[in-house]
Amino acid sequence: MKISLALILLLLSSGIADRQVGNNPEAVIQRMIDQGSLEGHDQKVLGTIGDAAAVILTKVLAGKTPSTGEIDTSLLILNMAFADPSMVEVPSDRKPRTALFVLQAFGHSAPDTALRKRIVETREYIQARYIASLKAPPIE
Numbered sequence: 001m002k003i004s005l006a007l008i009l010l011l012l013s014s015g016i017a018d019r020q021v022g023n024n025p026e027a028v029i030q031r032m033i034d035q036g037s038l039e040g041h042d043q044k045v046l047g048t049i050g051d052a053a054a055v056i057l058t059k060v061l062a063g064k065t066p067s068t069g070e071i072d073t074s075l076l077i078l079n080m081a082f083a084d085p086s087m088v089e090v091p092s093d094r095k096p097r098t099a100l101f102v103l104q105a106f107g108h109s110a111p112d113t114a115l116r117k118r119i120v121e122t123r124e125y126i127q128a129r130y131i132a133s134l135k136a137p138p139i140e
Contacts, residue, residue, distance in 0.1 A: 025049050029056045032073050046080040050088035053081035054098035068115055071106050075122045078103070082126045085133035094133060096126045 028045045032038065046053055057074050066074065078099050085094040103123045110116045 025052065026056050026059070029053065029077055030060050032077060033057075033060050033070055036069055036073055038076070043080050043083070046077060047083055048087055048089045050081050050085055050090070050093035051096055051098050052090065052093045053077050054096070054102045057102055058098070065109055066106070068111060071110060071115060072118070074102070074106065075118055078122055079125060082129045085130050086136055094130065096130055099126055 023041075023045055025045055028039075028042055032042065049056075057077065061070065061074070081088075082096060082099065088094045100123065103119055103126075107116055107119050110119060
């Protein structure tokens with residue numbers, strides 16, 4: 001009986017811990033890379049971090065050659081992080097420095113032409129969104 005109760009408490013506490021990391025960008029990116037899944041709140045979490053998403057990707061992918069699926073998920077993450085650079089909370093993270101470096105590295109390791117094309121499209125999208133954010137009137 002005590003073992004069953006302990007097991008139930010352990011399962012409940014792990015569920016609570018999962019919900020607590022839901023707004024943690026590093027946990028969101030780690031989950032997306034590991035599971036290849038996208039949840040509804042991911043855009044809200046990643047849309048405010050900009051270049052920090054690329055920094056987190058370098059941590060999550062460190063020491064391994066990313067698979068096609070991991071690169072695809074990373075492209076989605078970067079697109080979400082730079083959808084509206086004016087919404088990025090840290091001003092220095094609005095400029096895609098690390099993101100462009102990560103995309104360059106992906107371009108060198110991408111196994112096929114279609115994936116390299118998606119990498120180029122992501123680079124162009126991020127740069128266009130950043131340039132557009134510089135031209136936009138300041139939010140008051």
